[in-house]
Amino acid sequence: MKPIPHSIFPEFVVEDQRCRHDALMSAVNRVLQSGLFILGEEGRAFEREYAESLGGGYVVGVASGTDAIELLLRALDIGIGDGVVVPTLAPSAVAAAVRRAGVRLVLCDVEQETLTLCSQAVRECLKCNPDIKAVLAVHLYGHPCDWQSLQNICEEHGVELIEDASQAHGSFWEQKRIGTLGKASVWSFYPTKNLGALGDAGAIWTSEVVLAETLRCLREYGWRQRHVSETFGINSRLDEIQAAILRVKLPSLVEQVKRRRELASLYLRYLSGVQLPSVRENCAHAFHQFVIRAVHRNALKEHLRVRGVPSMALYPVALHQQPAFQCAGYFPVAEKAVEEVLSLPLHPYLTEVALKAVCEAVGEFYS
Numbered sequence: 191m192k193p194i195p196h197s198i199f200p201e202f203v204v205e206d207q208r209c210r211h212d213a214l215m216s217a218v219n220r221v222l223q224s225g226l227f228i229l230g231e232e233g234r235a236f237e238r239e240y241a242e243s244l245g246g247g248y249v250v251g252v253a254s255g256t257d258a259i260e261l262l263l264r265a266l267d268i269g270i271g272d273g274v275v276v277p278t279l280a281p282s283a284v285a286a287a288v289r290r291a292g293v294r295l296v297l298c299d300v301e302q303e304t305l306t307l308c309s310q311a312v313r314e315c316l317k318c319n320p321d322i323k324a325v326l327a328v329h330l331y332g333h334p335c336d337w338q339s340l341q342n343i344c345e346e347h348g349v350e351l352i353e354d355a356s357q358a359h360g361s362f363w364e365q366k367r368i369g370t371l372g373k374a375s376v377w378s379f380y381p382t383k384n385l386g387a388l389g390d391a392g393a394i395w396t397s398e399v400v401l402a403e404t405l406r407c408l409r410e411y412g413w414r415q416r417h418v419s420e421t422f423g424i425n426s427r428l429d430e431i432q433a434a435i436l437r438v439k440l441p442s443l444v445e446q447v448k449r450r451r452e453l454a455s456l457y458l459r460y461l462s463g464v465q466l467p468s469v470r471e472n473c474a475h476a477f478h479q480f481v482i483r484a485v486h487r488n489a490l491k492e493h494l495r496v497r498g499v500p501s502m503a504l505y506p507v508a509l510h511q512q513p514a515f516q517c518a519g520y521f522p523v524a525e526k527a528v529e530e531v532l533s534l535p536l537h538p539y540l541t542e543v544a545l546k547a548v549c550e551a552v553g554e555f556y557s
């Protein structure tokens with residue numbers, strides 16, 4: 191069987207690029223002819239268009255999702271001496287960004303059902319750690335966090351609640367677009383994301399104009415006025431070529447996420463023998479990843495590989511289990527999840543024939 195393209199692997203990006211070849215080439219040519227490669231009209235237009243697609247607010251383009259987290263924490267004046275809560279089941283980029291901002295990482299367990307941040311665990315963390323200034327709600331795999339509970343807890347304790355929407359382009363919480371639930375959110379446009387550039391790219395969305403201005407200053411050497419650093423900024427700008435590429439892809443995001451949902455519902459119908467992902471009531475999951483929980487996960491993964499079906503464990507190691515982020519604590523849900531989670535192929539170009547072949551291969555393993 192021919193390998194099936196997988197959103198985690200480059201095939202998804204290659205296929206998307208093939209389908210949009212002419213539009214992408216003309217966008218890149220437009221930038222080449224403009225002679226302006228950093229902070230020009232493409233970047234400004236993408237920031238405007240992305241904000242419009244989210245229903246308003248301000249978007250500040252930066253070089254990556256990792257930078258977006260660091261810059262947002264700094265813009266919120268969260269730094270040395272402060273703590274930030276992060277779910278222990280998350281990409282290491284998240285923890286690295288928090289640490290880069292000079293902030294103490296406080297890891298929390300996740301919910302059994304959705305594997306997103308557990309609000310009860312957050313409540314316990316906030317009780318014991320008075321230095322905590324913010325909670326980073328990672329909408330893991332594209333599934334919205336339990337926003338209402340997290341918001342109540344954060345309000346009670348007077349801490350910021352920030353969204354990491356990097357895996358959730360196109361998700362909704364009670365008819366509200368993910369990424370616009372609070373004051374600010376961070377985004378990655380890594381190539382395999384639901385909205386992906388063809389290189390590194392990221393952004394911060396905020397409802398507050400002053401916060402947006404601070405972020406613009408921090409992303410470019412701390413300049414408000416050219417050549418005059420008001421504060422220590424960094425160099426983290428969304429370049430013009432990536433912005434132009436994102437502008438080509440943005441208009442089809444809604445359609446592509448719709449296709450992901452259709453394919454996910456086929457998986458839910460045809461898969462057997464494994465625990466299927468559940469979707470919280472009042473939420474629309476964007477299915478950046480279709481993640482099953484499987485007994486004998488590694489053997490299943492090998493069985494699929496032999497049959498030409500790529501799959502990936504996201505994440506096979508929790509943050510607290512990694513040397514750089516080790517910390518004391520009890521994280522039973524995440525520790526079990528890292529042994530069982532497996533992402534199956536899912537992206538807008540996956541055919542129903544290929545999807546059924548994946549389901550058959552999974553069923554065969556458990557029969």
Ligand SMILES: Cc1ncc(COP(=O)(O)O)c(C=O)c1O
Nearest residue numbers: 254255256281283356357378380
């Ligand atoms: C939830 C989440 N946050 C942050 C990041 C970091 O983004 P980037 O790779 O663009 O730095 C990622 C990327 O994998 C992510 O999935």
